[in-house]
Amino acid sequence: MQQPSLFVPQSYSVSEINRYLRELFESDEVLSDVWIQGEIATLSKPASGHIYFTLKDANSTLRCVVWKSAAMRLQALLQSGAQIEAHGYVGLYEQGGQYQLYVDAVRLTGEGALYQEYLRLKARLESEGLFDPTRKRPLPEYPNKIGIVTSSSGAALQDILNVLRRRYPLVEVILAHCAVQGDAAPAEIVSALEKLNVQAEADLILVARGGGSMEDLWAFNDERVVRAIAASAIPVVTGIGHEIDFTLSDFAADLRAPTPTAAAELAVPDREELRGLLNGAISQLIYSCQAVFQDTRAQLTGLQHRVEKASPQWMIRNDRQRLDDLSFRLEASLGNSFRLMRSECQGLSKRLGALNPFAVLQRGYSIVTNATGQVVSKVNQVSRDELVDVKLSDGTILTRVISVPGSENESEDK
Amino acid sequence: MSESPKPVAELTYEQAFNELESIVASLESEQKTLEETMRLFERGQVLANFCAALLDNAELKIRELTDNRFAAEKGDQ
Numbered sequence: 001m002q003q004p005s006l007f008v009p010q011s012y013s014v015s016e017i018n019r020y021l022r023e024l025f026e027s028d029e030v031l032s033d034v035w036i037q038g039e040i041a042t043l044s045k046p047a048s049g050h051i052y053f054t055l056k057d058a059n060s061t062l063r064c065v066v067w068k069s070a071a072m073r074l075q076a077l078l079q080s081g082a083q084i085e086a087h088g089y090v091g092l093y094e095q096g097g098q099y100q101l102y103v104d105a106v107r108l109t110g111e112g113a114l115y116q117e118y119l120r121l122k123a124r125l126e127s128e129g130l131f132d133p134t135r136k137r138p139l140p141e142y143p144n145k146i147g148i149v150t151s152s153s154g155a156a157l158q159d160i161l162n163v164l165r166r167r168y169p170l171v172e173v174i175l176a177h178c179a180v181q182g183d184a185a186p187a188e189i190v191s192a193l194e195k196l197n198v199q200a201e202a203d204l205i206l207v208a209r210g211g212g213s214m215e216d217l218w219a220f221n222d223e224r225v226v227r228a229i230a231a232s233a234i235p236v237v238t239g240i241g242h243e244i245d246f247t248l249s250d251f252a253a254d255l256r257a258p259t260p261t262a263a264a265e266l267a268v269p270d271r272e273e274l275r276g277l278l279n280g281a282i283s284q285l286i287y288s289c290q291a292v293f294q295d296t297r298a299q300l301t302g303l304q305h306r307v308e309k310a311s312p313q314w315m316i317r318n319d320r321q322r323l324d325d326l327s328f329r330l331e332a333s334l335g336n337s338f339r340l341m342r343s344e345c346q347g348l349s350k351r352l353g354a355l356n357p358f359a360v361l362q363r364g365y366s367i368v369t370n371a372t373g374q375v376v377s378k379v380n381q382v383s384r385d386e387l388v389d390v391k392l393s394d395g396t397i398l399t400r401v402i403s404v405p406g407s408e409n410e411s412e413d414k
Numbered sequence: 415m416s417e418s419p420k421p422v423a424e425l426t427y428e429q430a431f432n433e434l435e436s437i438v439a440s441l442e443s444e445q446k447t448l449e450e451t452m453r454l455f456e457r458g459q460v461l462a463n464f465c466a467a468l469l470d471n472a473e474l475k476i477r478e479l480t481d482n483r484f485a486a487e488k489g490d491q
Contacts, residue, residue: 142428169472288441
């Protein structure tokens with residue numbers, strides 16, 4: 001900058017001085033590559049796609065701008081009130097005469113360091129092949145025993161148990177309690193995994209924790225935990241934090257679920273679906289057997305008829321019928337004979353009645369019998385003074401013979 | 415299918431259901447004698463009833479792995 005002349009003090013246009021200042025800012029080593037820490041205030045995201053905000057601390061504020069090209073990448077971290085470290089260069093906005101930070105990178109304060117570590121560890125383990133997709137094992141379709149690595153007092157455990165009760169209560173749960181945050185957590189998680197592996201009872205392990213901050217979930221980025229999950233002989237499903245949280249444990253697991261609830265859902269089949277499958281199998285079983293049973297029954301019925309025709313029983317039945325027929329006819333003919341004989345008998349009886357000797361008594365005849373009951377039909381059968389019975393139609397008269405012609409009377413006459 | 419099938423009560427759901435499926439498959443694919451069909455049908459029914467009962471009556475069993483238990487089991491091995 002030239003010194004003003006003694007006589008004619010030189011003035012500058014606003015543009016000139018702003019351009020001068022801009023060049024001054026841009027030539028400064030500190031200002032051209034700097035991390036600045038502060039809290040985001042007055043955040044604005046206009047339609048242009050650029051992001052404007054101010055960083056402030058207890059005493060001062062600094063205007064910041066994020067060009068559209070970087071805004072896409074950084075906007076998730078740029079939340080009003082967030083404590084951040086912003087990286088970029090401090091320059092001058094000539095038109096407004098204001099200096100500002102042109103931001104090209106942002107990290108969350110505190111978590112920033114953790115996140116760098118996370119990325120370093122992730123890259124290292126990834127290069128070892130720990131996260132290799134070919135290492136992922138299929139989960140058992142119908143697990144019998146599920147080991148759960150989580151805190152026994154956490155909400156995650158209850159979420160998991162609720163899902164298991166609803167979907168697949170056939171399973172047995174083996175809870176391996178451990179701290180899921182804090183300094184002791186990594187060692188406890190590793191120990192829980194090892195216990196489940198050594199006992200070799202579970203055929204699936206769920207590693208779970210409910211949502212929390214990055215620090216809360218940090219134990220699941222611990223190298224020991226990640227390695228223990230990768231080394232587990234039993235397949236591991238992780239359900240750690242929320243949908244947006246990706247821990248290194250998730251990458252090492254055989255299956256990563258977004259939440260504990262989702263982990264339980266992915267771990268077991270659904271009872272209702274199983275009922276459907278089972279009913280289908282039962283229908284198929286019945287259907288495939290029915291055809292055989294029906295064919296066999298038809299064959300059997302056909303054979304039965306043939307056997308019956310050929311059997312002595314059938315012949316006996318047949319003969320039996322003929323016998324019945326004959327005996328019916330016999331009875332019928334016998335009955336006819338009896339009727340005939342009976343009427344003959346009645347005729348004879350009538351004729352016999354006509355011969356009844358007593359019938360003539362009605363007409364005035366009488367029958368004479370002697371004392372011995374012999375019928376007297378000739379006069380020489382009685383003698384004089386003999387008592388005889390004279391039978392009339394309504395009774396018998398005892399009579400004395402007074403004379404007998406041709407015996408004593410004739411001799412007396414002589 | 416093995417010659418002497420395990421008692422159904424000792425099977426897991428998976429084993430029982432898989433056996434039921436293989437019975438159905440073999441009934442559908444091959445001509446069987448009546449005796450064999452009857453035997454498979456009866457076995458299939460037992461398996462199906464067992465599976466349905468498991469689905470209907472199962473209660474989630476939960477136990478906690480403790481260090482003591484762990485130590486005791488390790489000692490046994």
